[in-house]
Amino acid sequence: MFSGVRLAWDEDMRTDASSFERDVLAGLGKPRKALPAKYFYDAEGSRLFEEITELPEYYPTRTELSLMRDKAAEMAAVIPQGAALVELGSGASTKTRLLLDAAPQVATYVPIDISRSALDEAARAIARDYPNLRVAPLVEDFTKALALPAEAKDQPRVGFFPGSTIGNLTPGEVVEFLENARRLLGEGAEFLVGIDLVKDEETLVAAYDDAQGVTAAFNLNLLTRINRELGGDFDLAKFRHKAVWNGEASRIEMHLESKVEHAAHVAGRVFRFAAGETIHTENSYKFTVEGFGRLAAQAGWKLERAWESAAPSFAVVLLRA
Numbered sequence: 001m002f003s004g005v006r007l008a009w010d011e012d013m014r015t016d017a018s019s020f021e022r023d024v025l026a027g028l029g030k031p032r033k034a035l036p037a038k039y040f041y042d043a044e045g046s047r048l049f050e051e052i053t054e055l056p057e058y059y060p061t062r063t064e065l066s067l068m069r070d071k072a073a074e075m076a077a078v079i080p081q082g083a084a085l086v087e088l089g090s091g092a093s094t095k096t097r098l099l100l101d102a103a104p105q106v107a108t109y110v111p112i113d114i115s116r117s118a119l120d121e122a123a124r125a126i127a128r129d130y131p132n133l134r135v136a137p138l139v140e141d142f143t144k145a146l147a148l149p150a151e152a153k154d155q156p157r158v159g160f161f162p163g164s165t166i167g168n169l170t171p172g173e174v175v176e177f178l179e180n181a182r183r184l185l186g187e188g189a190e191f192l193v194g195i196d197l198v199k200d201e202e203t204l205v206a207a208y209d210d211a212q213g214v215t216a217a218f219n220l221n222l223l224t225r226i227n228r229e230l231g232g233d234f235d236l237a238k239f240r241h242k243a244v245w246n247g248e249a250s251r252i253e254m255h256l257e258s259k260v261e262h263a264a265h266v267a268g269r270v271f272r273f274a275a276g277e278t279i280h281t282e283n284s285y286k287f288t289v290e291g292f293g294r295l296a297a298q299a300g301w302k303l304e305r306a307w308e309s310a311a312p313s314f315a316v317v318l319l320r321a
């Protein structure tokens with residue numbers, strides 16, 4: 001399944017070598033070659049993603065931030081007194097701070113992340129800056145977490161999942177993820193989710209194919225990682241970055257396209273490429289608020305409210321269990 005995107009890389013999230021190898025060999029062995037997007041985020045990939053968020057074409061990060069800045073008071077107003085704010089996959093906590101600053105009624109902050117060191121650091125920084133807040137971090141894969149810490153047991157729960165990270169999931173995985181979140185947060189809980197919205201193709205493609213080539217470097221870095229960690233011999237000069245809008249599936253697809261017919265080797269196996277053949281490396285789904293509401297409903301959530309930015313559009317939606 002899905003593993004959350006993270007903003008900082010560290011030792012304890014170094015990918016289990018054998019599952020990386022297994023996933024890469026399986027993905028390259030498919031008739032339509034594909035690699036899981038979660039493997040983008042080695043140290044260099046995490047650095048490149050940070051750089052992407054600063055690009056003029058890559059609007060989602062800054063749009064969500066300014067939406068949250070503008071609407072923080074309204075979002076805070078839906079959070080009950082004494083609530084536990086549960087962040088799924090806590091990254092850089094800039095967006096969390098916007099909420100906490102506007103919502104002093106939050107009693108407990110529960111960041112959930114699979115990386116203990118990233119979690120400890122985030123928890124320590126928040127605890128220092130919000131002395132009245134109880135911070136109860138949970139080291140767990142947030143897609144699999146089954147129970148909240150005791151500190152958050154008897155409080156109203158508000159989930160928080162910003163960044164359109166949910167866009168990396170297929171619709172079926174979105175429903176599964178939202179079902180798990182509902183089970184974790186419980187009856188009556190609220191859930192604030194950041195989603196990128198469908199818009200004109202030109203804006204969408206530019207966001208994933210920037211003029212400076214940072215997204216191309218991010219995409220190609222996956223081959224560098226395979227070369228280094230799995231003894232691959234990919235020649236990066238034989239591939240080009242491609243970002244295409246798949247309107248039918250409502251997603252941006254990233255691919256690595258082979259410019260020429262050639263072969264590459266990974267872990268002693270040979271993989272042949274035709275000229276023009278691609279490796280599908282990422283899906284970034286774009287939603288409508290109504291469409292997302294239908295997915296949420298399938299998972300037992302009711303879409304109560306949506307805050308939408310001006311163009312290029314991005315939304316933070318409020319779900320209720």
Ligand code: AVJ
Nearest residue numbers: 005052163164165167168284
């Ligand atoms: C981190 C999944 C939200 O899909 O926009 C950015 C990742 N890929 N540019 C996105 C990404 C290429 C990003 N998410």
